Amino acid sequence: MVIGTGTSDRRAHRCLFRRLSRRLSLLGAIACAVVHPAVLAQSAPPAQSPPPDGVVAGQGAAYPKGSYAALDQLPDWGGIWFLNRGAPGAAASSPILKGEYRERYETWLAAAREAQGVVTRNRSNCSPPGLPRIMQLAQYPYEFIFAPGRVTINQEAWMQTRTIWTDGRTHQEDPDPTFMGDSIGHWEGDVLVVETLGILDDLEIEAGVFHSPQFKLTERISLSPDNPDVLVNQMRMEDPEAFAEPFEVQVTYSRNRYGVLYEFQCAENDRNPVGEDGHTQFN
């Protein structure tokens, strides 16, 4: 395949295509019309990003060749993983909030009680929860993909993708706040240790519980020593503005070896829009 970026090369290809399609001139015209904008967009190479802090130019996840064999040393996390639900009636622990975050939660709780448990929502149900909640979903499994310098977590929920960089880079100095934040990981033996910063502060940790921009999530993910088909994620959450003390919670996932993630197109099945009053509708 030709990878040249010269506009004239592209034009020649297009004209050849059109000549070949001359007998089907309408088809040729349509094909050229569809191709045209893409050709323009690709006529200049993309601006090149510098290597991230902590990675030497020419190394890191962007240069995977030569590093694939080393992946075989990593633990066996193949298959897909379902969250293990808590035992019925088990009390769920929550972070101890302080200041405005506590007041905000209490206001939310009072409103929820007033409405017999019907809670309001300020975003579409087709908007994913972001971290750390996206790692605690009971209905949608996960898969973990190892590649040189990175671990990718595919999440069935909202077909979300999470990247954990393991190529030695450090956190971005001022990461854009996002649903998945800036995740930097490393392997301690068979334990993947991940620290995430830069999670959007308008996302909830759990219903009614918000965090500040200072929120930091540390995960230690490893196979259970008792059962190789159970994956353990020890989550530690710290937030000097919102939490009175660090909050730790452990979740586990169980393996379905040959299971596969199922497609998730929320917009195609948005039967639960959120009304103006913040209540989830049912269509």
Place this chain on the structure above:
Amino acid sequence: MIISNKRLLGTIALALAVPVVPSLAHHSYSMFDMRKTVVLDAEVARFKWQNPHAFIEADVAVAGGGKERWAIEMTSPNNLIQAGWRRTSLRPGDKIKLYVHPLRSGVKGGSYAGVRFPDGSTLGEVE
């Protein structure tokens, strides 16, 4: 919420036990009354196998003739597979008994709890 049992040929059962509410899902379950279980004698109109939730649309006969359409939300296909479901488990026209936690709003809909198939076999909670 009150569902008038005069209008339904299906029997209505109120479960006293609080079932395990799916903890974190696509949306809150607070729109459903998870403490109530309604039993519907229903005919499947449509079974939609999809994320974020599979769905059963079913018709329930009402006293005096006619029928009403219920929309029953289920969990995800991947979770349903774990519980024994398949995309082909239900087909339009199947006559089933549906156990659902009804919407608080009174709209004809609910959250799936269990089903009894025409051959008597069951999936989910059918108490």
